[in-house]
Amino acid sequence: MTWSDWSWVLPEAFSTFSDDVDLIYYVILWVTGIIFVITEGVLIYFLVKYRHKEGRKATYDHGSTKLEIVWTTATLVVCLALGIVSKGVWDTMKIDVPEGAMEIIVTAQQFEWHVTYPGPDGAFGTADDFEVLNQIHAPVDEPVWIHLRATDVLHSLFLPEMRVKQDAVPGRDIPVWFEATATGEYTVGCAELCGIGHTTMNGTLTIHTAADFQAWATAQAQRPRP
Amino acid sequence: MSTTEKDIASAVDAGGQHDHHEIPWIRKYVFATDHKMIAKQFMFVSLFFLVVGGALAGMMRFQLGFPGQPMPGAGILPDAMMAPTPDGAIMLPEFYNSLVTMHGTIMIFFAIMPLLVGLFGNLLIPLQIGAEDMAFPRLNMASFWLAVPAGMLMLASFAVEGGAAGAGWTSYAPLSTSGEWTGVYLGQQLWLVSLTILGFSSLVGAVNYITTVINMRAPGMTWFRIPLATWSLFVTAVLVLLAIPILAGALIMLLFDQTIGTGFFRSDVGGEPLLWQHLFWFFGHPEVYILILPAMGITSEVLSNRARKPIFGYHSMVLALISIGFLGWIVWGHHMFQSGMNPLLGTSFMISTMAIAVPSAIKTFNWLGTLWKADIHLDVPMLHALSFVSMFIIGGLSGIFMASTPVDIYIHDTYFIVAHLHYVLFGGSLFAIFAGITYWFPKMFGRMMNEPLGKVHFVLTFIFYNLVFFPMHNLGLQGMMRRIYDFTQYDFLQPLQPMNQFITLFAFALITTQVLFVINFFWSISKGEKAGNNPWHSNTLEWTVPSPPPHGNFAQMPTVFRGPYEYSSPESDDDFLPQTTPPRDGPGPSSGVPEPTPTPEGAEA
Numbered sequence: 146m147t148w149s150d151w152s153w154v155l156p157e158a159f160s161t162f163s164d165d166v167d168l169i170y171y172v173i174l175w176v177t178g179i180i181f182v183i184t185e186g187v188l189i190y191f192l193v194k195y196r197h198k199e200g201r202k203a204t205y206d207h208g209s210t211k212l213e214i215v216w217t218t219a220t221l222v223v224c225l226a227l228g229i230v231s232k233g234v235w236d237t238m239k240i241d242v243p244e245g246a247m248e249i250i251v252t253a254q255q256f257e258w259h260v261t262y263p264g265p266d267g268a269f270g271t272a273d274d275f276e277v278l279n280q281i282h283a284p285v286d287e288p289v290w291i292h293l294r295a296t297d298v299l300h301s302l303f304l305p306e307m308r309v310k311q312d313a314v315p316g317r318d319i320p321v322w323f324e325a326t327a328t329g330e331y332t333v334g335c336a337e338l339c340g341i342g343h344t345t346m347n348g349t350l351t352i353h354t355a356a357d358f359q360a361w362a363t364a365q366a367q368r369p370r371p
Numbered sequence: 372m373s374t375t376e377k378d379i380a381s382a383v384d385a386g387g388q389h390d391h392h393e394i395p396w397i398r399k400y401v402f403a404t405d406h407k408m409i410a411k412q413f414m415f416v417s418l419f420f421l422v423v424g425g426a427l428a429g430m431m432r433f434q435l436g437f438p439g440q441p442m443p444g445a446g447i448l449p450d451a452m453m454a455p456t457p458d459g460a461i462m463l464p465e466f467y468n469s470l471v472t473m474h475g476t477i478m479i480f481f482a483i484m485p486l487l488v489g490l491f492g493n494l495l496i497p498l499q500i501g502a503e504d505m506a507f508p509r510l511n512m513a514s515f516w517l518a519v520p521a522g523m524l525m526l527a528s529f530a531v532e533g534g535a536a537g538a539g540w541t542s543y544a545p546l547s548t549s550g551e552w553t554g555v556y557l558g559q560q561l562w563l564v565s566l567t568i569l570g571f572s573s574l575v576g577a578v579n580y581i582t583t584v585i586n587m588r589a590p591g592m593t594w595f596r597i598p599l600a601t602w603s604l605f606v607t608a609v610l611v612l613l614a615i616p617i618l619a620g621a622l623i624m625l626l627f628d629q630t631i632g633t634g635f636f637r638s639d640v641g642g643e644p645l646l647w648q649h650l651f652w653f654f655g656h657p658e659v660y661i662l663i664l665p666a667m668g669i670t671s672e673v674l675s676n677r678a679r680k681p682i683f684g685y686h687s688m689v690l691a692l693i694s695i696g697f698l699g700w701i702v703w704g705h706h707m708f709q710s711g712m713n714p715l716l717g718t719s720f721m722i723s724t725m726a727i728a729v730p731s732a733i734k735t736f737n738w739l740g741t742l743w744k745a746d747i748h749l750d751v752p753m754l755h756a757l758s759f760v761s762m763f764i765i766g767g768l769s770g771i772f773m774a775s776t777p778v779d780i781y782i783h784d785t786y787f788i789v790a791h792l793h794y795v796l797f798g799g800s801l802f803a804i805f806a807g808i809t810y811w812f813p814k815m816f817g818r819m820m821n822e823p824l825g826k827v828h829f830v831l832t833f834i835f836y837n838l839v840f841f842p843m844h845n846l847g848l849q850g851m852m853r854r855i856y857d858f859t860q861y862d863f864l865q866p867l868q869p870m871n872q873f874i875t876l877f878a879f880a881l882i883t884t885q886v887l888f889v890i891n892f893f894w895s896i897s898k899g900e901k902a903g904n905n906p907w908h909s910n911t912l913e914w915t916v917p918s919p920p921p922h923g924n925f926a927q928m929p930t931v932f933r934g935p936y937e938y939s940s941p942e943s944d945d946d947f948l949p950q951t952t953p954p955r956d957g958p959g960p961s962s963g964v965p966e967p968t969p970t971p972e973g974a975e976a
Contacts, residue, residue, distance in 0.1 A: 146869035151845055155781075156863075166777045173775060177768040184735065184764050191742040192757065195678075196749060202946060203939040204744035208684035212740070213733065220732040224725035227775060232718050235776040239714035255552070298546040299644060301709065301784060305850040305863065310780045314645065314711040315545060316638030332863045336784040336852045338471075338539050340552050341464045344856040 159327040159352070160307040161288075165234045167308070173227060238308075242322045246290035251281065251321075253293070253300035253313040256342030258333060264366045275365045279348035284358035285328050291321040301337035304350055312337055325352040394922075402516070404508035405922055406493045409515050411815060413489030414808070418892075420481035420522065425882050427474040434462045434470075436875025438857045438868070451534055464856040465554050468537035471854050473529070475540030476562065479662065480569055481522055483796060486804050487665035488573070488611065489518070492580055492604045494811060498913035498920065499601045501589025501929040506582040510575050517572035524565035528558040536562035539854060541655070544636030544647040548628045563626045570619040573611050580608035589912070591931030595689070596950065598911045598935040599682065602689055603668025606696040607661050613700075614657040621650035648710055652703040660699040663763075663795060664692060666803030667734055670759045673806050674741050676909050677753035679946045681936040683740030684733075691730035691737075698727040708779045717776045724774040731767050735760065746939065746946065751825035752907075755806035758833055762798025766791055769844065784854075787847025793840045805829070805888070812892075813906050817918045818899030821891050828887040835881035839874050846870060908947045911935045915951055 153174060155167050195203075250261040250269065260281050264273030281304075283289045293302055295313035303310045307323040333348030353361060403409055433442050441459025445452075452469075453460035493511065497504055505511045528535040533556040538547035542562070550556035584605045588597070597605075625647065627633040634640030636647040675682045682688060704712065704720030738760050747753070769791040773779045782788065812820045851864050858864040858871070905914040912931070916924055929951045937948040942955065 146873060150867070150870050151842070153845070153848060155848060156850065166781060169775055170772065170778050173772050173778065177771050181764065181768055184739065185761055187739055188742070188757070188761055191739065191745070192747060192749070195742060195745045196747045201746060203678060203680040203746035205681065205939045205941060206683070206744065207681050208687065208737070208740060213684055213687045216736050217729060217733055220729045221726070224728050224771070225722070227771065228721050228725040231721060231775040231777055235714065235717055238777060238780060239717065298552050299543055303852065305781070308781050310709050310783060312710050314638070316644070317711055319711045332861060334852060334861060338468065338543070338546065338854040340546060341468065341554055343854065344464060344858070344860050347861050
């Protein structure tokens with residue numbers, strides 16, 4: 146265990162919206178951190194300063210309406226502000242799938258991820274579709290639109306380095322999108338208890354250069370089908 | 372005359388001693404109708420379940436700290452739970468899923484809830500408002516005796532084929548709809564039946580508490596002279612009354628899906644998995660306030676008393692309790708941000724969730740205000756109550772992260788959430804329970820708990836507790852998911868193994884430390900320093916009667932002249948001024964005593 150295990154710095158992320166999410170996290174960290182230091186500090190200070198001493202009586206005081214109004218308003222303003230700044234990023238991540246994103250289907254089932262590509266014709270349900278297991282491949286700097294499905298129980302597609310998480314619900318087709326900003330191999334995980342094999346639903350997210358992705362996709366499309 | 376009228380009359384005539392007819396042993400200790408005995412019954416049974424819940428957590432932590440290692444002593448467990456190997460018994464994933472499920476279920480429903488609501492609700496409500504018992508003593512008995520078979524079914528579920536429920540304490544569908552998905556069959560059904568029965572136990576209790584507080588307050592006990600412990604239990608009872616039926620409905624629907632082929636939550640037959648989540652969390656969010664409000668009430672009592680100072684902002688504190696109770700109904704979707712529910716709802720639930728932070732913050736500021744310029748006695752109940760405040764601050768602040776929908780995308784279903792919930796439920800509720808048990812122990816048993824031993828238990832618990840749960844924030848931020856049998860299957864989580872081991876070792880220390888509380892508790896019942904009526908020099912009505920109080924509580928109907936927090940008042944030579952002490956200038960128009968609350972005819976002395 147190292148000191149960095151105790152750090153509240155987030156692990157690096159590599160998508161177009163990850164900086165925005167992480168910024169909100171850091172804002173909240175600072176705000177709550179300051180409140181933490183002040184409130185706990187005041188608590189400890191009072192415990193030391195006002196601990197029982199012979200001959201000293203407590204002050205007979207019932208409170209202050211003015212103070213109540215001040216700290217209620219201040220708390221409400223801070224909380225609502227944090228909510229308001231969060232809304233835009235949430236809408237971007239969950240609602241505003243970009244035009245022209247590359248579409249793939251990810252179907253979760255006990256205990257694997259089936260990832261379906263439309264193949265060279267770009268349409269699903271045709272003979273050139275191909276499927277890979279527990280791997281998602283995508284090109285860098287291009288938005289990817291995942292149609293997230295499940296066949297049996299709830300699962301949850303978790304791409305931590307992309308700051309993506311979305312429950313997969315049987316009977317639904319839920320849009321999940323991201324645009325990776327760096328090539329590399331990343332994590333695919335399941336973040337919703339899905340049964341005995343929940344712990345084994347790990348996979349790989351591979352972000353290729355545009356050329357490498359083309360090569361990979363072409364090779365996959367030409368693979369003999371089972 | 373009705374039973375209640377007879378009780379009042381004979382309590383008054385016989386000076387509070389109900390000894391003109393001896394109650395048989397079985398009616399006094401087993402099928403008891405006296406609220407104080409029922410409170411103790413809830414306490415003993417719940418403390419037992421607290422130990423069971425802790426043991427389950429210990430086993431979970433073993434697997435997380437030493438993934439796939441043989442667990443010492445586990446050879447006695449059946450092969451269905453632990454796979455036998457030449458080196459010893461290794462936990463199976465199916466058993467791990469059951470442990471996760473049952474730890475949460477038992478702690479929430481069979482430990483924290485019955486301790487806060489069953490023990491303190493029963494013990495405090497009649498005494499603090501000046502009543503001789505609950506409005507419906509026999510219904511009260513039923514409340515306890517419904518909880519017992521519920522508990523037995525829950526424990527029995529470990530022994531059936533397929534083991535105990537394994538779909539999480541939240542039992543999400545479709546996983547929970549069939550053993551085909553979980554490997555658990557009868558165990559999942561026993562879980563549902565057990566909780567449905569327990570729901571009835573809670574419901575009848577809520578009816579009793581609400582009726583008692585509204586109808587049985589002594590003369591002068593106006594709403595704004597009710598102590599905050601009772602206020603918190605009253606608001607809690609309203610939440611129980613309205614939320615539990617929804618849980619019961621959902622449980623029964625799920626039971627039908629499991630057994631008779633309905634498809635409420637099964638998409639393969641046209642049902643909707645998300646419906647389970649909506650129903651569960653519509654109950655589930657008020658439920659978490661049920662788990663914290665009484666703890667807040669207890670904290671207010673102990674803090675004010677041990678600081679010898681009026682509660683800062685009593686009216687605001689009441690308003691905050693009511694606000695939390697009310698707002699708690701419109702935030703449930705924050706448990707479902709990533710569920711697939713319409714993202715537009717994410718924003719609306721985020722706003723309401725941010726709003727509910729406000730009344731909790733107000734209460735925290737008021738507790739700090741109570742300590743300001745106070746005369747603070749740092750004895751054991753106070754230490755636990757101060758822990759409530761300081762740990763609740765952490766739990767509350769961590770909630771802000773998950774209230775923000777985009778941040779929640781990353782931390783949902785990770786150990787950051789586990790850290791948050793344990794800071795509010797253990798750091799909050801359980802420390803308040805320790806405070807309350809230590810504080811009201813003399814009223815229950817006529818003896819004090821041992822102070823030095825209590826301090827050792829407190830210090831060790833506080834330190835170990837923080838070493839176990841604070842690092843879980845970090846585990847979550849690094850991406851470690853919840854309910855995961857072997858996180859080392861994920862390359863990116865392997866570096867977290869040392870921290871998991873660290874947590875596990877201190878979890879074992881934390882669990883072991885609780886032995887000190889058990890020893891203190893049982894030793895003090897017979898050997899503790901004898902306590903008089905009012906060892907804490909408190910103002911509330913329960914401290915005006917003997918420790919323990921006789922059947923019927925009050926020899927004469929008390930009259931209340933003031934609020935419950937008149938500590939260090941200039942009107943008193945002492946640093947406390949009980950609610951029932953007549954003012955120096957005699958009761959008159961200035962004392963503000965309204966007409967007595969109407970009692971059944973012929974009974975008023």
